[in-house]
Amino acid sequence: MLTDEDVNLPATLSTFELRLLEPAKIRLFQALGTTRMTEGEERSWIKVSPARAFPLSDPDHYIGLLDGNGKDIGLIHDPALLDPDSRSLVAKDLERRYFVPQVDRVVYVKEEFGTIYWTVETDKGESDIVVRNLRDNLQELSPTRVIITDIHGNRYEFNNFQRFDTKTQALILRNL
Numbered sequence: 001m002l003t004d005e006d007v008n009l010p011a012t013l014s015t016f017e018l019r020l021l022e023p024a025k026i027r028l029f030q031a032l033g034t035t036r037m038t039e040g041e042e043r044s045w046i047k048v049s050p051a052r053a054f055p056l057s058d059p060d061h062y063i064g065l066l067d068g069n070g071k072d073i074g075l076i077h078d079p080a081l082l083d084p085d086s087r088s089l090v091a092k093d094l095e096r097r098y099f100v101p102q103v104d105r106v107v108y109v110k111e112e113f114g115t116i117y118w119t120v121e122t123d124k125g126e127s128d129i130v131v132r133n134l135r136d137n138l139q140e141l142s143p144t145r146v147i148i149t150d151i152h153g154n155r156y157e158f159n160n161f162q163r164f165d166t167k168t169q170a171l172i173l174r175n176l
Contacts, residue, residue, distance in 0.1 A: 019074035021065065023081035028089045035093055037065065037073070045073060050090045055098060063090060100147065100155045101127065106168045116171060122156065129156060134175040146172055 025040040028048065037048040047068030052059050053075065060080075065073040076082070079090050101122035108119040118129040129150045131137050137149040144160045158164070161172050 019072070021074040021076050023076055023078070023083075026076065026082060026086060028082070028086040030089065035089060048073065049097070050079075050093050051097065052094065059098075063094070100157050103156050103158045103164075106164050109165075109168050109171065111171065120156065127156070129154075134171065138172065138175050140176055146176075 021039065027038045029036055031046075034046070035048050035050075036044070036046055038044040045067050049066045049070075051064045051066060053062035053064050061078055063076045063079045065076065067073055079087055082090065101124040103120045103122050105121040106118060107121060107126070108117075110117045114133060116129075116131045116134055118131070120127055120129060129148070131148055131150050134148070139147045139149075141147060141157075144162050146158050146161060147155050148158065149155050158168075158172065162169060
């Protein structure tokens with residue numbers, strides 16, 4: 001078996017401790033608009049953000065908790081095992097973090113000096129989107145599915161963008 005010395009890697013680069021959190025010991029709560037957490041009587045964090053480890057393939061399991069600096073606290077295998085208040089708070093935080101409206105129809109699109117202005121109908125209602133430098137704000141999920149991030153950091157999913165008007169298709173294809 002190889003050791004850190006055999007590979008010449010510092011211990012901090014070659015080791016990673018995955019810390020599984022026990023849902024029975026975890027309590028999440030809101031204070032002053034911030035999600036906070038206690039772990040039994042031992043530890044507490046004044047700012048916690050949940051994030052999905054596998055947001056597409058397994059969104060209901062393996063929820064990571066990050067501290068205020070974005071550092072890993074640990075991983076909850078099944079958030080359904082949390083107490084009802086904690087589970088509800090995690091669900092709300094995840095919904096806010098992964099909020100991505102689905103674009104159903106492009107009402108208007110205009111490109112001007114590298115900025116694209118869209119008016120779209122989504123599954124959450126009509127929205128105006130402004131995107132600068134589309135190439136840097138376009139994420140291809142599949143050959144016909146993309147996510148576009150606007151100037152405010154909001155994300156919009158264009159599922160099967162080939163069904164939209166030719167101008168929209170051309171803008172997306174040119175920037176993939």
